[in-house]
Amino acid sequence: METSILYKIRKKAGKIIENQLLKTGRVLDVRYWESADMIEIDLHLPTADMQSWNQIPYIKLCVDDFTFRDYTPFGWDADIATCSLLIDADHDGPGSRWAKSLRTGDTIHYLKMESTRQAPHPTDFVVGLGDASSLGHLLALQQLTMPKARFDGAVLLPNPNCGKLLSEYFSSPLHILPTASEITEWLLKQGYCTAHTWFYLIGNDHFVSELRRLLKSLGHHNIRVKGFWS
Structure with missing residues (x-):
């Protein structure tokens, strides 16, 4: 009993902290590649500074309680703060289940956006x-x-x-x-x-x-x- 109560207290406290740290976006569209186990997701991220994306970025998305997965936007339009993800859903995991559950208009939460430290060579x-x-x-x-x-x-x-x-x-x-x-x-x-x-x-x-x-x-x-x- 005591363990269960402590777990609930920690979970509630963690949720409060998590909500204070997370940023939000909106799902614009979800497209399932037929018989391909690939999900294409368009997002609107109003606070994202996409003008600075001169290296390949990644987004640390919240896919479940206290669970995060990193995904790379494959295309983006900085002027309207939109980007798209491709998620390989050919396995059972928190990220795949999250992607499969998304619908147009849903709110998504992410912790941060950072660079993968990869950029194409400028001339070669x-x-x-x-x-x-x-x-x-x-x-x-x-x-x-x-x-x-x-x-x-x-x-x-x-x-x-x-x-x-x-x-x-x-x-x-x-x-x-x-x-x-x-x-x-x-x-x-x-x-x-x-x-x-x-x-x-x-x-x-x-x-x-x-x-x-x-x-x-x-x-x-x-x-x-x-x-x-x-």
Whole structure:
């Protein structure tokens, strides 16, 4: 009994503190990619300073009581303070359940917005490599790379419907490949310049580690890593 009472007291106190710290936004739209386990969410964040997003940002969103997940906006319009998220919902977790529960008009809460400390090189060629969990990050990297012709990359998407819809919904040079071995084969054929190409690896730990090892074996050292660890 005492443990239960103390838990309720701590939960109530934590909720009060949490509410004082959290900022709010509004869901403008939710789109489910059919048979693709991907959810696209448009948000209005009126207090966000998107003009300063010259590095890839992330938002620490409250997805449950005392539970937060980091998501990367893949596109944004600073003038009207709107941005979009892509959430890979192909697993059962607090973030996936939260994303699936959202409806247009809902209020969302977030703790902070900060930089991932990743920005495309200002002049060299930029190559993004990632998996389904990092699709938003890759598209944000593309948005920040100017001119667009400096950007190339590949994304691991085993679900063919997800790859098909990505091609239909976005104008992106990302090569959609269903297996890690095919990404390896694709990389081996590219012949990127070692001195003037920068690689941005995003995804789960095993995927990122294998790609980094391969690139180093090919003589590449301009490598940046962002992990979404499983």
